[in-house]
Amino acid sequence: GAGVSQSPRYKVTKRGQDVALRCDPISGHVSLYWYRQALGQGPEFLTYFNYEAQQDKSGLPNDRFSAERPEGSISTLTIQRTEQRDSAMYRCASSLRTGGYNSPLHFGNGTRLTVT
Amino acid sequence: LAKTTQPISMDSYEGQEVNITCSHNNIATNDYITWYQQFPSQGPRFIIQGYKTKVTNEVASLFIPADRKSSTLSLPRVSLSDTAVYYCLVANSGGYQKVTFGTGTKLQVIP
16 A cells, blocks of 8 residues: 555453564655554654664653664564553654655554553 | 734545644744645644745645735645645744644535
8 A cells, every 4th residue: 555554453362471572664764653542632752763763762652662763664663561551543654855845744544542 | 922813624525625723823023934734543743834924835835914914725626535624833933942733724625
């Protein structure tokens, strides 16, 4: 497909389990972003990659959260020892270039994570 | 990053023009303004972007006054399908972009 693909669409996990969320960006897009969105709120920045380099991880809430993009394409957001407060919609976005003018973000449909 | 302020919500009747204003008093010289639209259960979608004056595309118009401390997204003749949350973002035009969203404006179009 031509858009950003995220999997799984829905993930239900028990507290304490690890989860891995996958993002497949638009082919050729250099930049990749992860966001978390709570109901009724705007997307909250988590981390950002240019190619395979993680440029900014200042939005990751704590050290249970990590992300990688080893070959500069597909990215994985991993949450270890999940807690109920981690329940949210996790969204991935990609853009053609680093530097945003004339290079808007393209979002996937997200992964809804529920921690029970 | 320049902070943005926009109304939390707006209502409009179908067929009317809707103007959503965003305030960004601390906008820097190299910053530009981008608007995104988000429908329920979907990710945000790019609508329009501009640096100064007026930009128009098939979806909306963006008006930016000379001082650039605010911008107005104009949606002509809205329909029910325009009910969504609209986000105003300000970001630098060069290099790395930490793109940050606020809470947006929830537009409800009424029949």
